Amino acid sequence: MIAGIIYKRALSDIRQNLTNQAMTILVVALSMLLLLFFALFSFNLRHFVEELGSKLGIVVYLKKEVPQESIPALYKRISELKGIESVNYTSSEDAFRKLKKYLADEQQVLEGVDANFLPPSFEIQIDRAVFNIERIREVAAELSTWKEVSKVQYGQEWIDRLEVFSGLTQRALVGAGLLLLITTAFVVANTIKLTTYARQDELEILRLVGATNMFITGPFLLEAFFQGLAGSLLATGIVYATTQYLQSLLSQHPLFKEVELVFLPLSYTAAIIGGSIIVCITGTAISMRRFLKL
Amino acid sequence: MIAGIIYKRALSDIRQNLTNQAMTILVVALSMLLLLFFALFSFNLRHFVEELGSKLGIVVYLKKEVPQESIPALYKRISELKGIESVNYTSSEDAFRKLKKYLADEQQVLEGVDANFLPPSFEIQIDRAVFNIERIREVAAELSTWKEVSKVQYGQEWIDRLEVFSGLTQRALVGAGLLLLITTAFVVANTIKLTTYARQDELEILRLVGATNMFITGPFLLEAFFQGLAGSLLATGIVYATTQYLQSLLSQHPLFKEVELVFLPLSYTAAIIGGSIIVCITGTAISMRRFLKL
């Protein structure tokens, strides 16, 4: 019974304060939009950095005296290391061909040179799923102890840069994200507070004619739930559409084909929608509490 | 006289509605903070891309038959092209040394090869101040028509990427920036509207006792000015401090020494502070207009 009345009152309330409702929903949506774009940006940045990092392979140069026959066994040994995604063998001849290609027009310098003068090598890719910078270091260290190996190369400088970069961005992103979250919660709560302020006479009168707290707050909380839901759904829709649009733009350019723009995982989206609802309901509950004392 | 009264009223108003004032200033500050961080980010991104682009030089390979004596004249001719920042000559010998260095351990392949087999070249840097992608194309096209030149190379692929990238980011940034601007204006105006709503009785009463519109709106507009100024100054201060902090972090890492984090130019900052004030005043003026009809 009381639930029915609350529902009815919430509906008539929404109808009567349509502008305010729309305003609050818009404020929620805009705040969430910012939060979502920010999350999307940081998520894609991390994705991109990891993608980049996972492409940084390790190159293992073998000693020239390693016999051709032991290559398959070596290949197998490397493949069996933990967290290896792929291993590619480059023979001396392949290396020579690569050098030739690099020299291009001037490849006549290589005429008469032994095609085996470059050492054979393995190129190793760390598994993306388990990628991290430490893992690269570990694998590299391990490999350099093998007796068949003459030299292990990996993008030392790149990895250092990546480390500093992800440290910095992580700090900046966590800071900015927190700021954004606080902003959003604050703006939404303030908007709701001001809306309840504008209706404090109404709340006072309801109290005075004997309405229970449930009867008074119920419709407001229902409205808050609806505002939080509608606002964040609207924002999610806009961000999703934008992502799709940008992705279609990117995929038209051959140069950016490999760049993948990912939408937020479902868990993020759900967290944002849930958070939006919680912020709205909490903001409403807190703003109303002061009116329910006497 | 009336100015004095307006000022006095604004002061007593601020004192009486301290919480609301502080709230509005905080909302303004947080909105501006977002706007500023965003502006800072996009400004630094553009700065970084331009920096990167301006480092993309043009390499002009000369024909082998060009005599050594004509080099200074050519150098001069190139230097005199519009928008050239620097020109560097690489002789055949220098080029050979570079190749040797690249081959490193395996440089024995070059033994007995003529040190002049690589062509001499000029490396050209386009002036940063006038840098743009079109300019690189033009210079390259012009140079390739010269009779002494055998081949002109510039980061074709890089430039194409850069173009697509800056096109995309420009679109995304303009879109996001507009969205952010609208959000900010909207949130601030809505906050102010709700604040005036909560005080509409007061406005009505002032009208009824014969206050002129100037008398009524004056203090509110003065407050709005103050809110806009205080909010945006607060935000600017925070962003400035953050930039300094990040810059100091970056400069500690040798690898990032060359990465320069620039604070927004004065004109941007002034525009944001001015914009904040305008948004606050306009929002207030619009919210109040409805109360001044009868």
Added chain:
Amino acid sequence: MKYIDSAIVKLTDVSKRYTVENLALHRVSLEVQKGEFIFLTGPSGSGKSTLLKLLFCAERPTEGTIRVDGMDISTLTPSQIPMLRRRVGVIFQDFKLLGRHTVFDNVALSLEVLGLKTSQVEKRVREIVANVGLIGKLEQKAIELSGGEQQRVAIARAVVNRPPIILADEPTGNLDRDRTNEVMELMEELNARGTTIIFATHDEKLFENTHRRVIRLENGRLVK
């Protein structure tokens, strides 16, 4: 004791101090029997509204104990207050109507908080609104009513849920003589049906020729 049971309102040594220098009520003791109709009078600022406010817990007493309809007001928790207010109909001196809502909505409020069915609400609201002569204005917004019309809406809202106690704070200040008489008749009728009524007014004509008890406040003290 049987005796206490029949006193539906009982104040014992009640004082109310709003600020240090402002003593609105001073050691007021008063008993109102079930079914009584008493007048509360006194000059402006003598504490009439304050006394009524204490009875429906809009203010808490600084000292003393108050019992209303079996409830001890001083120990009532905020969540128990609604129960008290459903048993006490209050006609506020400043009406306290929802300006942007219609007459119907305003009056229906008292019934909706009780969880009554829509059909029942509608019937009872129409009945009482007709009684105060506003049936033609049922769908008009409260803010668009004349002062006297607003006052009658306030009266209708206070009595529509047939509370056992009615506190009327200057309910005829904005009404002409004919309307005042109608309101008095309504009150008499409710009282005849057993409702206890405390009626604050400074219109002496209303109780000049009455046999009712008249309580007089002056400077926060009961006189005679």
Added chain:
Amino acid sequence: MKYIDSAIVKLTDVSKRYTVENLALHRVSLEVQKGEFIFLTGPSGSGKSTLLKLLFCAERPTEGTIRVDGMDISTLTPSQIPMLRRRVGVIFQDFKLLGRHTVFDNVALSLEVLGLKTSQVEKRVREIVANVGLIGKLEQKAIELSGGEQQRVAIARAVVNRPPIILADEPTGNLDRDRTNEVMELMEELNARGTTIIFATHDEKLFENTHRRVIRLENGRLVK
């Protein structure tokens, strides 16, 4: 014509229709001479407040012309309204006080909008507040006053700037007999100094034994 000049308020065939079915005033014509003190009476909802509202331009007439103190109300632009209102002191039926502001601030408002000096404002506010018996409550917030106290603040605010015309809408509805007499004396005094007063009330006692003109509204029409 000299004649028109002496009529400080003149309504000609004025009608006011709020909604289609609601005709609050119907072809009202009325002249009030400079320095006159007239009573406006009639039952609740008869249009008294509406008539007053038209005079200080809180509402616009649907038909007819209104002249107040030489100004044609029907052609007044929003920015000219303040000039009219400074010459017309209004005691509102619902007081219209700034609840969160003190008595002093509320009364001072009428003078501040004129741009008076602080010292002068202070002197005149104290004088009039003492006159309505509230000097002890000068720094109390309006919302913390009793109903009658609020009404007296409203009266003080309306007269403090000594306007040539005073419109009083039920200014004694919340006052006891002694306070009412004080207010009537204040009005007489102002009138004696040349202020034109239109006094809306349904308290017939106020004009029972008076020689003043009494205007009666019924259903939006002037009677007798």
